[in-house]
Amino acid sequence: MPDTNEIKKTTFSDDKVRIKDIAVLANVSAGTVDRVIHNRGGVAPDSKKRIEDILQELNFKPNRMARVLAIKKDYKLVVLLPEAAQGDYWWDIIKGIKRAEEEVSDYRVKTEVLQFNQYSMESFATLAQRLLDLTPDGVLMAPFFRREVLKLTKELEERNIPFVFVDSNVESVNCLAYYGQQSHQSGYVAAKIMLGNLEKSSTILLVHMMREGGEAIGSNQTAKREEGFLAYIEKYSLELSYQLVRVNLHAEDESGNEAHLEEIFRQHQNIRGIIMFNSRIYRIADFLEKRKIKNIRLIGYDLLERNVQYLKSGVIECLIAQRPQLQGYYGLTALARRLAFHQPSKPVCYMPIDILFKENINDYKVYPFDVD
Amino acid sequence: MPDTNEIKKTTFSDDKVRIKDIAVLANVSAGTVDRVIHNRGGVAPDSKKRIEDILQELNFKPNRMARVLAIKKDYKLVVLLPEAAQGDYWWDIIKGIKRAEEEVSDYRVKTEVLQFNQYSMESFATLAQRLLDLTPDGVLMAPFFRREVLKLTKELEERNIPFVFVDSNVESVNCLAYYGQQSHQSGYVAAKIMLGNLEKSSTILLVHMMREGGEAIGSNQTAKREEGFLAYIEKYSLELSYQLVRVNLHAEDESGNEAHLEEIFRQHQNIRGIIMFNSRIYRIADFLEKRKIKNIRLIGYDLLERNVQYLKSGVIECLIAQRPQLQGYYGLTALARRLAFHQPSKPVCYMPIDILFKENINDYKVYPFDVD
DNA sequence: CTGTTAGCGCTTTCAT
DNA sequence: ATGAAAGCGCTAACAG
Numbered sequence: 001m002p003d004t005n006e007i008k009k010t011t012f013s014d015d016k017v018r019i020k021d022i023a024v025l026a027n028v029s030a031g032t033v034d035r036v037i038h039n040r041g042g043v044a045p046d047s048k049k050r051i052e053d054i055l056q057e058l059n060f061k062p063n064r065m066a067r068v069l070a071i072k073k074d075y076k077l078v079v080l081l082p083e084a085a086q087g088d089y090w091w092d093i094i095k096g097i098k099r100a101e102e103e104v105s106d107y108r109v110k111t112e113v114l115q116f117n118q119y120s121m122e123s124f125a126t127l128a129q130r131l132l133d134l135t136p137d138g139v140l141m142a143p144f145f146r147r148e149v150l151k152l153t154k155e156l157e158e159r160n161i162p163f164v165f166v167d168s169n170v171e172s173v174n175c176l177a178y179y180g181q182q183s184h185q186s187g188y189v190a191a192k193i194m195l196g197n198l199e200k201s202s203t204i205l206l207v208h209m210m211r212e213g214g215e216a217i218g219s220n221q222t223a224k225r226e227e228g229f230l231a232y233i234e235k236y237s238l239e240l241s242y243q244l245v246r247v248n249l250h251a252e253d254e255s256g257n258e259a260h261l262e263e264i265f266r267q268h269q270n271i272r273g274i275i276m277f278n279s280r281i282y283r284i285a286d287f288l289e290k291r292k293i294k295n296i297r298l299i300g301y302d303l304l305e306r307n308v309q310y311l312k313s314g315v316i317e318c319l320i321a322q323r324p325q326l327q328g329y330y331g332l333t334a335l336a337r338r339l340a341f342h343q344p345s346k347p348v349c350y351m352p353i354d355i356l357f358k359e360n361i362n363d364y365k366v367y368p369f370d371v372d
Numbered sequence: 373m374p375d376t377n378e379i380k381k382t383t384f385s386d387d388k389v390r391i392k393d394i395a396v397l398a399n400v401s402a403g404t405v406d407r408v409i410h411n412r413g414g415v416a417p418d419s420k421k422r423i424e425d426i427l428q429e430l431n432f433k434p435n436r437m438a439r440v441l442a443i444k445k446d447y448k449l450v451v452l453l454p455e456a457a458q459g460d461y462w463w464d465i466i467k468g469i470k471r472a473e474e475e476v477s478d479y480r481v482k483t484e485v486l487q488f489n490q491y492s493m494e495s496f497a498t499l500a501q502r503l504l505d506l507t508p509d510g511v512l513m514a515p516f517f518r519r520e521v522l523k524l525t526k527e528l529e530e531r532n533i534p535f536v537f538v539d540s541n542v543e544s545v546n547c548l549a550y551y552g553q554q555s556h557q558s559g560y561v562a563a564k565i566m567l568g569n570l571e572k573s574s575t576i577l578l579v580h581m582m583r584e585g586g587e588a589i590g591s592n593q594t595a596k597r598e599e600g601f602l603a604y605i606e607k608y609s610l611e612l613s614y615q616l617v618r619v620n621l622h623a624e625d626e627s628g629n630e631a632h633l634e635e636i637f638r639q640h641q642n643i644r645g646i647i648m649f650n651s652r653i654y655r656i657a658d659f660l661e662k663r664k665i666k667n668i669r670l671i672g673y674d675l676l677e678r679n680v681q682y683l684k685s686g687v688i689e690c691l692i693a694q695r696p697q698l699q700g701y702y703g704l705t706a707l708a709r710r711l712a713f714h715q716p717s718k719p720v721c722y723m724p725i726d727i728l729f730k731e732n733i734n735d736y737k738v739y740p741f742d743v744d
Numbered sequence: 745c746t747g748t749t750a751g752c753g754c755t756t757t758c759a760t
Numbered sequence: 761a762t763g764a765a766a767g768c769g770c771t772a773a774c775a776g
Contacts (some may be wrong), residue, residue: 042746063441106436192729359604390752390754391754402755403763406755437752441770442754444768
């Protein structure tokens with residue numbers, strides 16, 4: 001970061017100092033200067049000291065363009081993400097990655113994307129192995145399946161290959177960086193929007209998506225969002241003001257879900273809000289649309305195309321978004337900059353919690369990703 | 373933009389094709405290829421055709437690093453903005469500019485910032501002249517004082533100097549790009565948040581800031597926001613549900629303002645909401661804090677430090693933000709890329725309308741600007 | 745330990 | 761109209 005506490009006027013005058021200049025000042029050759037800059041050893045202590053002082057004083061920053069050009073090494077990055085379909089969350093992350101790829105291709109960075117089945121640990125494990133076989137110089141991944149992730153990252157650390165996480169983080173693992181959202185906080189915000197002006201004693205449905213076998217779908221993101229939601233309720237002591245009803249749907253059982261929802265609506269006459277903590281709120285919207293049920297506040301996550309349609313048409317009240325494109329973009333550029341420029345990164349970077357209503361969705365462009 | 377409709381796997385294999393490669397294929401020298409790439413003329417028609425075909429077929433993209441390195445030209449950018457104090461809106465724009473400056477300094481782009489008094493047309497005019505005297509290669513400005521802006525941009529166009537606008541746009545002027553917010557829309561969103569759950573028949577204050585002489589302070593941004601606010605009310609026919617009261621404060625008359633507000637509060641017993649369309653909502657918060665008046669919903673614009681404090685402490689309900697840093701950052705990089713790479717820009721880029729509550733302000737980091 | 749040298753890919757003279 | 765050559769700032773291999 002520039003030191004913005006003192007915004008100083010540049011004067012158009014400061015000519016860039018080059019390694020050659022340093023060399024002249026220190027009475028050595030460019031090669032020697034280069035050696036101390038990169039700590040490559042083999043320099044007499046006094047020369048070293050002298051050069052370092054000059055470097056310091058002139059605040060020397062090597063020209064990255066020249067640097068990249070001179071280093072012939074190609075870098076290979078491997079990306080490990082769930083399979084994505086157009087318009088869904090992971091697709092957007094990949095979109096950001098592709099955008100970054102364009103930019104870093106000048107740095108001789110190449111990328112290969114591996115996509116696993118997010119419901120199959122085996123698929124993840126297989127691709128983790130493939131990844132290692134590719135002998136990448138850096139890795140970007142969505143850390144699904146904790147145990148497998150730990151195995152993979154352990155191996156990467158041993159091989160000294162930097163990796164970054166997107167979407168969710170794995171504490172205690174030493175990644176180069178993590179880009180994602182504060183899930184708990186986003187659930188908290190969701191509660192505020194849901195309950196801010198909801199008539200008391202209404203019923204609110206918390207809808208979950210289960211896999212076959214009864215396991216909840218979604219990373220721990222989903223669970224943390226719900227925790228945040230409940231934390232808000234507790235904070236403002238709203239436990240008695242609203243009736244919270246949990247509903248479990250099943251990913252593959254469309255008609256069963258409908259029947260189940262019908263039943264819920266029969267049991268509860270005063271449903272005024274429905275929230276889902278994963279990205280599938282459009283399914284609820286489908287249901288309500290079909291039955292022409294109105295006046296229910298729907299809140300969901302992520303700007304899937306179908307979600308956005310329902311937001312625009314007023315069926316969904318609010319969507320909370322987390323900039324998947326930026327996660328991918330920053331994740332990849334962090335790796336590229338680390339490799340090409342040895343540039344460090346912040347270990348944890350949270351995306352803003354974006355609140356989208358019908359009224360601000362049209363302006364929501366994540367420039368420069370959504371250009372056109 | 374990458375064509376993200378077909379996310380193709382890269383294979384690590386595609387070796388970058390260089391000008392030299394093209395030259396060999398076309399049986400000419402690198403110099404000739406370069407001539408056709410840059411349309412510099414002096415190439416036999418048949419050679420030209422041959423080279424162009426190969427360029428096309430191989431989808432040749434010159435290496436920007438090498439390009440920048442080889443071109444010795446330095447670029448001078450001049451930035452023309454209002455004076456800024458730490459923590460205010462214009463400061464953030466400059467912050468984004470400084471950040472961009474770092475990045476583009478490798479492209480041999482240098483920047484000089486000129487700051488005018490936003491209440492003095494004369495000051496703007498003077499600096500506009502100074503700007504021209506600096507013979508910049510590109511200009512970034514906040515278009516205050518329409519007439520002066522038109523004069524300046526006319527001159528710039530004649531000299532073929534590209535310029536970009538930030539904050540607000542000037543229609544009908546042919547700028548390289550504009551980065552800012554859809555003000556009307558943001559007022560609309562503000563109305564939704566204000567009125568969504570406000571008890572009917574409440575009184576709402578619309579507070580304006582006037583300059584000496586009775587002229588409203590703020591660019592046309594401010595006016596457009598209010599229009600948007602009123603448009604929402606009209607759309608949902610809420611004219612009779614709430615009592616809207618306009619209040620005019622004066623920038624330099626602290627105690628007069630207090631008296632005036634006191635009077636307003638005496639006249640209206642049921643004030644439940646207050647909105648300001650410029651960034652000074654903290655002044656109202658000051659007033660309410662001092663008098664321990666609660667239960668009034670305050671909505672304002674921009675993340676000035678004082679605004680944010682009041683948001684966090686719960687005095688302000690909501691702030692609408694417009695990413696000033698990004699405006700500065702994108703504005704400057706657009707110019708730099710245009711100059712260094714001849715890269716075109718979208719003419720108009722709207723920033724997202726960010727809605728900040730107490731609950732999501734802590735996560736609101738505009739990475740990579742707010743790192744640390 | 746240190747200097748020299750040959751590039752990286754592109755642009756730009758300067759001859760021919 | 762075109763090719764050859766020098767050089768941007770930096771790196772890396774080699775020679776001393």
